[in-house]
Amino acid sequence: MRIKMSMFGFMGFLVWCVASIANASLYVEITGGVAAGLPIALVPFGIEGSDSGSVEDLSKIIKSDLENSGQFKALNFQAIKEFPTHQNEVHYAYWQGLGIEDLVVGRVKKTGSTFSVNFALLDVIRQKSEGAARSPLLAMHFDNVRPQDFRALAHHMSDCIFEKLIGVKGIFSTRIAYVSVTEGSKGTTHTLEVADSDGFNPKPLYRSAYPLMSPAWSPDGKRIAFVSFEKNRAGVNIAEVISGHVERLTQFPGINGAPTWSPDNQTLALVLSKDGSPKIYTIDVGSKRLSRLTEGAGIDTEPSFAPDGRSIVFTSSRGGKPQIYRVALDSRKVERLSFKGDYNAKPSLTPDNKKLVMLHRDEGGLFSIAVQTLNTGELKILTRSSLSDSPNLAPNGMMVLYGSSVGGQGVLGAVSLDGRVKIRLPSREGNVQEPAWSPFVK
């Protein structure tokens, strides 16, 4: 067993080394719903000491981030006729005339081999009523920025702007994990990849000729649990995100599936069928001590911890059809949560513990991503497509990533929890499926 584990680790390391080969990189496509939202303008940043083609266009990345969130309506760059790069250069009346409420201006200056970046977020509307120049809502300065850091810096600025104007932490610096499936001369390759939340910078973490399933980030963002099937035996593995080292945690007869982390990073909930029907177990990651959580006949699967870590929501066929239930970790008391429709699965709770996101089959037989408000039982369908699956919540609870199919190709979709914006992250090559959103990055 120990030898096997280190072999997996070595394979993971090899995969990490050949990072550049055949990435199924993603690109973002907005498919609907940016009409509403806060009107904002991003002025192309001024560039000193370098030509404009030599660095990533920060304002373009920020614009795309804010639009993808569904909370902003950004002015088209072509509509902009004035180009201030500092707050002192802004003619507020011009922007007020365009109906803009907030404005972002900035400058990039090359100093040696690195850059310094300044930016400011300005309140256009309040400026009108008060006359005298107001201090900016945000003014930030960054030194020693390397060219390869520009995307990360832009996402960081997007996070700051989002939090300032919306009052909720932004998710633009987070990352996503997903499984890409590509066909080659040697058959099918399954790759667990990690990319920026907008699909850029994809990196393979683990590769297998067998299916890979159910990636789940640890809440500290350091590890990803996932399922693999080497030698046609299911097992739950843990990958270290930085080193790429992979270790097999469980390999019992039958199902080893659906791993999910407790909020304290110490425990995994998972599904095993070694004792009969698939049931929910918890395993202490350090000691590997196993404890069975659910009982009875029927299928129990897809556990997900409540934000407080004191209960787990899961899918169960105990009532005949798959529905969502919650089990308390101390009393092991089980209650049913979903009642609408005859197929509800893959549940997760929003960070405020008030809403349940799940896969729902509607009357027409379509599999949709739906959200249920717990205290009212009201169910809202966010997407309608015949083949959606794997809904996964962003750490701020405002977006849901999911797997979908367009023209027979597996793509990732994202929808805001209010249903207002839908975006798509298709792969340039092969299928992508089973997205998992990372926690906030510290």
Next chain:
Amino acid sequence: MRTKVKVLGSVVLSLLLLGLVGCGAKKGSSSGYDADGDVVGVNDTVRFYGSDISPADEKGLLAKRTYYFGYDGFDVSDEDTLSIYAHAKRLLNGKRAHVRVEGHTDERGSREYNVALGERRANAVANILMLKGVPQDQISVVSYGKEKPAVAGHNESSWSQNRRVVIIYEVE
């Protein structure tokens, strides 16, 4: 428990079928369901398989290794049960032989729930093998859910070919 009864039920049915197609098997007179719906008399009837099947028929039954299921279905058809019996006999005759029983579903629905459904299908087949006396250590069961479709299409004709259990000899 319900799965088991269903499996036993189809065993009885397949034996009735055997009798009807005139393979010469005598139908166990006591087989059927009792008042509680439990299957009775199975052990009397399963013994008939093997003695009256021609080598050619048996070859045909052994050649079959993929069994298809209805939507949300776990019942093994009578025809398939006969083929699984033939594999059981082969496993009993070759004690070193080992099979992997793979369960699969179509692409609709949740991935891990489909893994559970695929395992139920695979267990329905594995249970028939064990019912015929094949020791558990000659069988391993794995479910791939919807992760390894046999056919790539997105319509009922493809889905019906993907809802399947496959017997694979890991050791012949």
